[in-house]
Structures are given as structure tokens and as C-alpha cells.
Amino acid sequence: MKPMIAAMLLAAVALPAAAANVQVTDVWARATMPGQKVSAAYMTIQSDVDAKLVGVASAAVPRVELHEMKMDGEVMRMREVRTLDLPKGKPVKLEPGGYHIMLMNLGKPIAAGDAVPLTLTIETGGKQETVEVKADARGPGGEPAQHMHHHH
Numbered sequence: 032m033k034p035m036i037a038a039m040l041l042a043a044v045a046l047p048a049a050a051a052n053v054q055v056t057d058v059w060a061r062a063t064m065p066g067q068k069v070s071a072a073y074m075t076i077q078s079d080v081d082a083k084l085v086g087v088a089s090a091a092v093p094r095v096e097l098h099e100m101k102m103d104g105e106v107m108r109m110r111e112v113r114t115l116d117l118p119k120g121k122p123v124k125l126e127p128g129g130y131h132i133m134l135m136n137l138g139k140p141i142a143a144g145d146a147v148p149l150t151l152t153i154e155t156g157g158k159q160e161t162v163e164v165k166a167d168a169r170g171p172g173g174e175p176a177q178h179m180h181h182h183h
Contacts, residue, residue: 051155052079053117053162060134060166062143070141071098072132072149072166077122084115084123085159086152087132094135095149100128117153143170 053076060072076084087095099112107128115130117123125131134147141147145168150161 051082051117051153051160053077053082053151053153053160055151055162055164058149058164058166060141060145060147060168062145062168062170063137063140065140067140068135068137070134070137071127072134072147073125073127074132074164074166075122075124076117076151078117078119078153078155080155081119082117082153082155084117084151085113085154088150088152089134090148090150092134092137092147094133096133096135097130098133099130114154141168143168 056075058072058074061070063070084097087097089095096111097115098109100107100109112130115123123130132149134141146165147168149164149166151164153160153162
């Protein structure tokens with residue numbers, strides 16, 4: 032009986048830690064024109080364990096969804112996805128033309144230089160944690176506000 036208990040204790044010690052160390056970098060959103068009701072946010076996410084992005088929310092945006100753009104024959108299609116795998120140690124890019132976060136039903140335009148708060152829900156081993164980030168709004172070409180050139 033005692034060897035069985037010792038084996039169970041050793042197995043419990045070998046379980047991976049529930050919380051992932053998640054790094055989120057280059058977080059930005061597209062600035063919008065007056066009247067435009069949607070935008071998108073982009074970033075790079077890296078986890079030190081296998082994890083999944085299972086949700087995205089924002090206190091500043093009524094509806095937030097995770098989307099994927101991909102070719103369907105000759106047509107580029109966008110669809111909502113429920114989860115995004117974050118393989119251990121591999122940077123996962125959310126970028127134009129690929130995975131991205133849709134910011135929908137905007138109440139007011141997002142101006143270049145604004146910061147859009149986002150809450151990412153990451154799942155690891157059945158447990159969820161949230162990561163708070165701010166997406167800096169960039170102009171139409173995706174350039175940071177400090178790099179934009181204003182022409183008069």
C-alpha cells in the first residue's frame with residue numbers, strides 16, 4: 032500500500048503548473064473613420080506551456096470576436112473561431128490577413144493614438160486566466176501614431 036501512495040504523490044508533483052507564463056507583444060488596433068462600426072486588433076502571443084486563447088473581451092467595445100482569414104478556393108473568407116492554439120514556446124501572430132480580433136459595434140471612432148483595453152482569456156490544463164493588454168490605435172497603414180506624417 033505504501034509504494035502506491037508514494038507513486039501517487041510523485042505523480043502529483045510531476046503535474047505541470049496550471050498558470051502559463053504568457054507574453055503578449057506588439058499589440059495594436061486599426062484607427063477608424065467617423066461612422067465606421069468595426070475595427071481589428073493584432074498582437075503576438077507566446078506561452079511557455081501549451082495553451083489556448085479561448086476568449087477576448089473589452090470594457091471599451093460592446094462586441095469582441097476572434098476571427099480567422101483564410102483562402103477558400105479562390106476567395107478569402109473571414110470566420111469566427113472559438114479558440115486559438117498557443118503551442119509551447121511558439122509565437123502566434125494575430126495579423127492582417129490571418130487570425131485577428133474583431134472590435135464590433137463601436138460606439139465612437141478609434142483615433143490613432145487611442146489605447147483600446149483588451150482582456151484575453153487563456154486556458155491551460157483546464158484552468159483559465161486572464162491577461163490584460165492595451166492595443167495602441169494606429170493609422171490606416173498600421174503605422175504607430177508617432178510615425179504618422181501629417182500633410183497640410
